[in-house]
Amino acid sequence: MSRSLNLAVIPGDGIGQEVVAQGLKVLSAVLPQDVKLETQEYDLGAKRWHRTGETLPDAELDSLRQHDAILLGAIGDPSVPSGVLERGLLLKLRFAFDHYVNLRPSKLFPNTATPLAGRPEIDFVVVREGTEGPYTGNGGSLRTGTPAEVATEVSVNTAYGVERVVRDAFARADVRPRRKLTLVHKNNVLVHAGHMWKKIFDEVAREYPAVTTDYLHVDAATIFFVTQPERFDVIVTDNLFGDILTDLAAAVTGGIGLAASGNINPAGEFPSMFEPVHGSAPDIAGTGKADPTATILSVALLLRHLGHEAEAVRIEDAVAADLADRDGTPRTTDEIGDALAVRVAG
Amino acid sequence: MSRSLNLAVIPGDGIGQEVVAQGLKVLSAVLPQDVKLETQEYDLGAKRWHRTGETLPDAELDSLRQHDAILLGAIGDPSVPSGVLERGLLLKLRFAFDHYVNLRPSKLFPNTATPLAGRPEIDFVVVREGTEGPYTGNGGSLRTGTPAEVATEVSVNTAYGVERVVRDAFARADVRPRRKLTLVHKNNVLVHAGHMWKKIFDEVAREYPAVTTDYLHVDAATIFFVTQPERFDVIVTDNLFGDILTDLAAAVTGGIGLAASGNINPAGEFPSMFEPVHGSAPDIAGTGKADPTATILSVALLLRHLGHEAEAVRIEDAVAADLADRDGTPRTTDEIGDALAVRVAG
Numbered sequence A, B: 001m002s003r004s005l006n007l008a009v010i011p012g013d014g015i016g017q018e019v020v021a022q023g024l025k026v027l028s029a030v031l032p033q034d035v036k037l038e039t040q041e042y043d044l045g046a047k048r049w050h051r052t053g054e055t056l057p058d059a060e061l062d063s064l065r066q067h068d069a070i071l072l073g074a075i076g077d078p079s080v081p082s083g084v085l086e087r088g089l090l091l092k093l094r095f096a097f098d099h100y101v102n103l104r105p106s107k108l109f110p111n112t113a114t115p116l117a118g119r120p121e122i123d124f125v126v127v128r129e130g131t132e133g134p135y136t137g138n139g140g141s142l143r144t145g146t147p148a149e150v151a152t153e154v155s156v157n158t159a160y161g162v163e164r165v166v167r168d169a170f171a172r173a174d175v176r177p178r179r180k181l182t183l184v185h186k187n188n189v190l191v192h193a194g195h196m197w198k199k200i201f202d203e204v205a206r207e208y209p210a211v212t213t214d215y216l217h218v219d220a221a222t223i224f225f226v227t228q229p230e231r232f233d234v235i236v237t238d239n240l241f242g243d244i245l246t247d248l249a250a251a252v253t254g255g256i257g258l259a260a261s262g263n264i265n266p267a268g269e270f271p272s273m274f275e276p277v278h279g280s281a282p283d284i285a286g287t288g289k290a291d292p293t294a295t296i297l298s299v300a301l302l303l304r305h306l307g308h309e310a311e312a313v314r315i316e317d318a319v320a321a322d323l324a325d326r327d328g329t330p331r332t333t334d335e336i337g338d339a340l341a342v343r344v345a346g
């Protein structure tokens, strides 16, 4: 466990700034006295792009690399063409820092609204592959903009990339009480990638005899997310399916305001990056309505990744207690951050 | 309106046989006396593949082509390697007969269970592209089965293919009371295909000034499916996103037992094919537990496509009335079919 924490902070766009401020507040409150927290803020996102045309210059990528971890708020603004910041900044970071484990826990906390009737018990983790699949940027277009245009998107999958994320998922499942791992893909249609995923999954499974496994097609998985979410423990899946499933998971567990994520480079060759699953929500930016809980839970994942397990648990317990004690009175971003900072310190 | 109906029937696997029998029962009951119904059954699916190694020989494809429409039960069995029947039979039919509109209505009928609390009003239609996207079978694998394997899946999208399905969706939205069309894609990541879809969508939109349009990323769309499904009227989307979204839609509208679909070739150059969204459910095959309603609703889509609008509505009304009158006593496949046959005839 390191006795200093050198954190890069990318507030980004919209509500990013506001929620990150609360994340840092809670982080300062929870850290042991003897851990020195240093933060460096990076001005990246829509404003920067409008000003300079830059999304993520190499110099800043090099600088970001020097940190223990990255806390990111949200990236994206309607004033920027779709894809520019996503590909040029967010995905560039995930790929450059080899964040091959995109970790997204889903838990239905007490006293939180779910659109599902009957309040099923929900407590699962999605291990989403983060550096391959249809996210690689392969593909292109021919005769662009004409009636004869052909546009392709290539999902690239390697045994190297699949095996490492599948291993990570098995290791996570193996230390959870239910020890269950579900592979989600679409191997009846995407046969090349799907069969490779399945084959590697089955091979690694042999090393984890205590882990129960199953396989679901992605379409069927969405059904179980709403009819039987309690059946899931750990899920491992490809980059795009993971993107879709984790938004759905967030929706059934009380909304995107509570969904945390870690873009993890498990070996620690590069800094891992933690961010709420939600976007920049420009419609509520500056109103104090943004819920910083997802960012604060992302800080817990950050602490866990860096070996501060006790502090991670303190944050998660504080969030559970805070949600349980709510009386429905609307609170501002700042008030929620304050309440959680008090709880983790106390 | 044709005064004869020359129907190809592919019962397929598992519960396919049982549900198709009920579909034909209701079809016979609803058809006007003077419409001559001729059916020809095709032995395709898992059993045939085990026996002969064939999925869909050219001679049968040619023969199928002679019919006015195809009614399909379900394809797939765990004894057949994943992908063999899907690619070799079901998708082969969709591609060979240029079923570029995969039409999937979602409606929450009265007195049906939904996993969603508060029973939102749900009545939308997904127009799923059926002949492109990641379903084209492009891609492959290199160094297959070795630790150095690379597997790709190529999503192929053409302006030709996108424009025709987008036009179909606008035309459908334009005659519905709410006149709303949502494009679902992931154009912030799949920029080549996504931008082409969006550009064509925006262009066609200009010809339909009365249709309100919006755009959602596929991940965000899944959130609205469970938190605000009443916001959707018509959705147009790519083949894979449509696959995922329509299973989720089926789940929130009372389950896959009620979800109908049409694989439509709008110009009628080839026979269109109608099938329940559900699979072959080998676990309940032969038990009489399969709900034939999805198949019967698919027969309604078939009739509408062939110009028998009044008969289509009769079936849909009968299903609504049948569901409303249910008292919860379990009914067999046959009993449900009988009840609906009586209603449409009466």
Ligand SMILES: CC(C)[C@H](C(=O)O)[C@@H](O)C(=O)O
Residues within 6 Å of the ligand: A086, A087, A090, A091, A243, A277, B188, B189, B219
């Ligand atoms: C903004 C977008 C590129 C991103 C993704 O698709 O991964 C987001 O949806 C997420 O899930 O983090």
Ligand SMILES: CC(C)[C@H](C(=O)O)[C@@H](O)C(=O)O
Residues within 6 Å of the ligand: A188, A189, A219, B086, B087, B090, B091, B243, B277
């Ligand atoms: C069986 C499978 C190939 C098919 C698909 O993916 O289209 C099914 O899921 C469907 O939705 O009709």
